Amino acid sequence: MSSDRDAQDLLSRWQRGNVMAADCPSRPVLQHLTSRWGALVMVALATRRHRFAELRRAVGGVSERMLSQTLKELEADGMVLRTAHEVVPPHVDYELTPLGQEAARHLIPLIGWIEGNLGRIPSAGQGAASS
């Protein structure tokens, strides 16, 4: 299976680098993309650009503060582009950058797979059975 080789390649690279465990710069990027709110924001923005208030409605339950912080992290990682429009009334919107679109293409299958297979995951079985 080719994922064995992909895994082996990754592992060798990490072992060569030897910094992976402590301070590989990929770690925070992975965390931002896969955090509760980060993953939801990436999925919402993968459908289309959103204004802040729209995004807050799309990502049910997020506070203004957490949404703002999540967007700042994803913007700093180059995944999200924030555009302030100088119109009346002024507004700001958010969209995925080309880099963010690429990330989403790898993130969405993972999240989709977890969602679609919750019934097979023992620790999540109770919740999944009823939804």
Next chain:
Amino acid sequence: MSSDRDAQDLLSRWQRGNVMAADCPSRPVLQHLTSRWGALVMVALATRRHRFAELRRAVGGVSERMLSQTLKELEADGMVLRTAHEVVPPHVDYELTPLGQEAARHLIPLIGWIEGNLGRIPSAGQGAASS
């Protein structure tokens, strides 16, 4: 692009469910798979089965306690199978279950993409340039 539709499907499902934000059982599963140690353990086990001590060497920098906790989480999620061999001396090994192998097939491309594109990620640029 088909990932737009995949994203739209996920988002609609989450909005319908309405519990996603607060307590969707997919959240802890995603967190376990993408945590610092969880991701490393999944990649190491995707190459082959490991004994505990081998795994600790493969996943540089992990403490015995953190590795043990990570393995317990992944075992409870049905990703990892722990086998105790009744031989002399006794030993325990860990391998991916078929479910874990499927998860790894979705996880490895995401991690591989982040690793391979660190140079394009502004917040990680410094570290990536030198490695």
